[in-house]
Amino acid sequence: MSKQTHSFQAEVKQILHLVTHSLYSNKEIFLRELVSNASDACDKLRFEALDNAGLYEDAPQLEIRVLFDKEARTLTIRDNGIGMSAEEAASHLGTIARSGTREFMAKLEGEQRKDANLIGQFGVGFYSGFIVADRMTVETRRAGLPAEAGVRWSSEGTGEYELEPLTKAGRGTDVILHLREEEAEFLSTWKLKSIISKYSDHLSLPVLMRRETWDAEKSEQVLTEEWETVNKAAAIWARSKSDITDAEYQDFYKQISYDQEAPLAYTHNRVEGRSEYTQLLYIPKKAPYDLWNRDKRGGVKLYVKRVFIMDDAEALMPTYLRFVKGVIDSADLPLNVSRELLQESRDVKAIREGSTKRVLSMLEGLAHSDDAADKDKYLAFWREFGAVLKEGLGEDHANQERLAKLLRFASTHADEGVGLADYVGRMKEGQEAIYYITADTLAAAKSSPQLEVFRKKGIEVLLLSDRVDEWMLSHLYEFDGHSLQSVAKGSVDLGKLQDEEEKQKAEAAAEAFKPVLERLKTVLQARAKDVRVTSRLVDSPACLVVEDGAMSAHLARLLKQAGQAAPAAQPILEVNPEHALVKRLESDPRFEDLAQILFDQAVLADGGQLENPAEHVQRVTRLLCA
Numbered sequence: 001m002s003k004q005t006h007s008f009q010a011e012v013k014q015i016l017h018l019v020t021h022s023l024y025s026n027k028e029i030f031l032r033e034l035v036s037n038a039s040d041a042c043d044k045l046r047f048e049a050l051d052n053a054g055l056y057e058d059a060p061q062l063e064i065r066v067l068f069d070k071e072a073r074t075l076t077i078r079d080n081g082i083g084m085s086a087e088e089a090a091s092h093l094g095t096i097a098r099s100g101t102r103e104f105m106a107k108l109e110g111e112q113r114k115d116a117n118l119i120g121q122f123g124v125g126f127y128s129g130f131i132v133a134d135r136m137t138v139e140t141r142r143a144g145l146p147a148e149a150g151v152r153w154s155s156e157g158t159g160e161y162e163l164e165p166l167t168k169a170g171r172g173t174d175v176i177l178h179l180r181e182e183e184a185e186f187l188s189t190w191k192l193k194s195i196i197s198k199y200s201d202h203l204s205l206p207v208l209m210r211r212e213t214w215d216a217e218k219s220e221q222v223l224t225e226e227w228e229t230v231n232k233a234a235a236i237w238a239r240s241k242s243d244i245t246d247a248e249y250q251d252f253y254k255q256i257s258y259d260q261e262a263p264l265a266y267t268h269n270r271v272e273g274r275s276e277y278t279q280l281l282y283i284p285k286k287a288p289y290d291l292w293n294r295d296k297r298g299g300v301k302l303y304v305k306r307v308f309i310m311d312d313a314e315a316l317m318p319t320y321l322r323f324v325k326g327v328i329d330s331a332d333l334p335l336n337v338s339r340e341l342l343q344e345s346r347d348v349k350a351i352r353e354g355s356t357k358r359v360l361s362m363l364e365g366l367a368h369s370d371d372a373a374d375k376d377k378y379l380a381f382w383r384e385f386g387a388v389l390k391e392g393l394g395e396d397h398a399n400q401e402r403l404a405k406l407l408r409f410a411s412t413h414a415d416e417g418v419g420l421a422d423y424v425g426r427m428k429e430g431q432e433a434i435y436y437i438t439a440d441t442l443a444a445a446k447s448s449p450q451l452e453v454f455r456k457k458g459i460e461v462l463l464l465s466d467r468v469d470e471w472m473l474s475h476l477y478e479f480d481g482h483s484l485q486s487v488a489k490g491s492v493d494l495g496k497l498q499d500e501e502e503k504q505k506a507e508a509a510a511e512a513f514k515p516v517l518e519r520l521k522t523v524l525q526a527r528a529k530d531v532r533v534t535s536r537l538v539d540s541p542a543c544l545v546v547e548d549g550a551m552s553a554h555l556a557r558l559l560k561q562a563g564q565a566a567p568a569a570q571p572i573l574e575v576n577p578e579h580a581l582v583k584r585l586e587s588d589p590r591f592e593d594l595a596q597i598l599f600d601q602a603v604l605a606d607g608g609q610l611e612n613p614a615e616h617v618q619r620v621t622r623l624l625c626a
């Protein structure tokens, strides 16, 4: 191979542009990214060497070195990890394979400059070198290949990069940054040390730098030939809890999550017994942009006896806890465990159950605390992740009861934060069911006509407007012995909450209204399954309900939006015999128009769409002109 010039993939060019123009507010992260790549490369070598010890060549001690040359204005990050072949260098450093890249760019453009921490989330880490360098050279040789199989990759971070052959005795990679003139501050041991200890203390590998001494003659610090380890190089989760400060826990979180904010809560435990493992799990404060993607891999890294095995080991956490970040280090799993094996392993199952319980306890600790600050924390958590936690009711039957206690809703009594236990505690005497209504938005739920009688009687109704609510309700039938009942399904049965007098009055009204009902049924034959009198309404003339056990109109709409066929069940029209408009029906010559309008209005109030809006407009116009 002679020297070749290649063009970057189009997306890389865009990334490079963004990196150099948008991310300079927190420049120093380039070092975190490059040291973290070096550490990954060492982890990969250790992993491949499990099957092929020869890859260690004559240097079994894995390490990272950071060195600089003031005269040449270069900064080098050197590792003796897996290295890259020429093909790998071209594909890994010239293209971006990750699908999240486009979203990353959209996000970055939207947020403008602020979010330098996003850079690592999307695997553009390497290119962050161009924040401070006007040229990057990578000299690398893959472990196991001969010295002559090395390669030099070099680029100015614009449109192209060059590749040329290289003879490199030691395996691994040197990333050489040719710093821009104005970035000379990074040519200082003190500065580099402080960045490394900030971001890389918890790497399990040593990061070495040349020791400095004071030269009295020159009256300045000079570099010696001696190397010293500048990070702590101890996996934090393996240390004893009592030796770790809160700040250290937080730093470690920031390092593994690329989140600049501190976590909401964390838990650190060593579990002994049938299965032995350590877990250090964090709940972030803010949801990531792709939380809704159920295929998104989890945020838990798997280690076996402190050897890194894989990122995002989804088998370790249920999908509904995909927001949890952290580390699980097992003492039992084999080092060469694969993703497939993980799915089947009994040890993994035990770890997953244990970790799920830990996360739930952590949440319960906040939710059920007497401390107002903890409760607020829980509410903050709920706003970000509540809808995801709800998925657990269907997914994790073993923990359903615990999860149900963690649910929080809006209700007719409070706009947020209502737990089912709070609701039950506030139930009226004689109330048996937990009432709820589902709608597309909170505002729509709040103004549903079906709530009127409940409002009048001061009975609390939960207002559900999350997309997953309908799905959740198909798994949650009751809480604490009380069934969950929709106020928009079936006939309204307030049971003991309705007194005798009211009942008799309603029955008498229904009887007197029968002839009008019959006429309504005939006119609305094609649209309503039935028309009946209700005691559900106070201020509205009519509303729609479905039969008990039938699919709610809201769910039918959601399914339709998702492109699925929803069985077209006809609704029941309920009318309020006390309402002026309904009273007028009997004697009004425009009975048919009024009946259709009554039905149309009930559809609209329910959040539905009219099948024939033009016809509705014509009818209303006729009435207005009359």
Ligand SMILES: Nc1ncnc2c1ncn2[C@@H]1O[C@H](COP(=O)(O)OP(=O)(O)OP(=O)(O)O)[C@@H](O)[C@H]1O
Binding pocket: 033, 037, 038, 040, 041, 079, 081, 082, 083, 084, 092, 093, 120, 121, 122, 123, 124, 125, 126, 127, 173
């Ligand atoms: N020091 C290195 N040794 C070996 N390979 C490397 C090194 N640095 C980068 N690479 C290769 O280049 C690829 C791209 O690196 P980059 O930092 O852009 O993304 P990433 O490491 O895959 O993602 P992330 O930064 O999110 O971990 C890496 O996946 C790796 O294969």
